[in-house]
Amino acid sequence: MKVMAINGSPRKSWNTATLLKKALKGAASQGAETELIHLYDLKFTGCTSCFACKIKGGKSYGRCAVKDGLSPVLKKVEAADALILGSPIYFGNVSGEMRSFLERLLFPYFTYTDPPQSLFPKKISTGFIYTMNVPEEMMREWDYERVFGQLQWWLQMVFGAAEVL
Numbered sequence: 001m002k003v004m005a006i007n008g009s010p011r012k013s014w015n016t017a018t019l020l021k022k023a024l025k026g027a028a029s030q031g032a033e034t035e036l037i038h039l040y041d042l043k044f045t046g047c048t049s050c051f052a053c054k055i056k057g058g059k060s061y062g063r064c065a066v067k068d069g070l071s072p073v074l075k076k077v078e079a080a081d082a083l084i085l086g087s088p089i090y091f092g093n094v095s096g097e098m099r100s101f102l103e104r105l106l107f108p109y110f111t112y113t114d115p116p117q118s119l120f121p122k123k124i125s126t127g128f129i130y131t132m133n134v135p136e137e138m139m140r141e142w143d144y145e146r147v148f149g150q151l152q153w154w155l156q157m158v159f160g161a162a163e164v165l
Helices: 015-029 071-079 096-109 136-141 144-159
Strands: 002-007 033-038 082-090 125-131 162-164
Touching (some): 002 015, 015 125, 082 144, 096 144, 125 144, 144 162
Parallel strands (some): 002 033, 082 125
16 A cells, blocks of 8 residues: 655644655554655646546546656656645745645646546545644634635545545
8 A cells, every 4th residue: 555645834844744654654653665855855746737638548648748857756646545635824824835736736637527537546645634733623713614614625626535634
């Protein structure tokens, strides 16, 4: 089993990275092969809205056509059996790097069909670990759960099972 973790924090040893490392350690203790990728180490952009991933029969159908530092990571996700994402919350949402990653990760697999479907080649378990410097009461008051719920829905839609922590 291959478990990947994606760190959307600019800090490689603070809260988000620490929790991702602990999650991977737990997976490794069960025999999983693990890998941690720090988004801030990569040179990439968000989705450019080229729509090459949406052209049926096109060479990039269901895959992001942009070639940059994120391309090999997106290929690795397809080979993974589980994916754990982690991001600090900045201004009520995930970090900019994580947002750009999510655009490139999720959009190519999502179809504009009725009902919407996923082009991801298999079902994998996903999880999202959020870190923030606010108490739970304030998190609820500021409606962060709505943001978390939306991202959980997208992960479920594209990959199958998703859990938010």
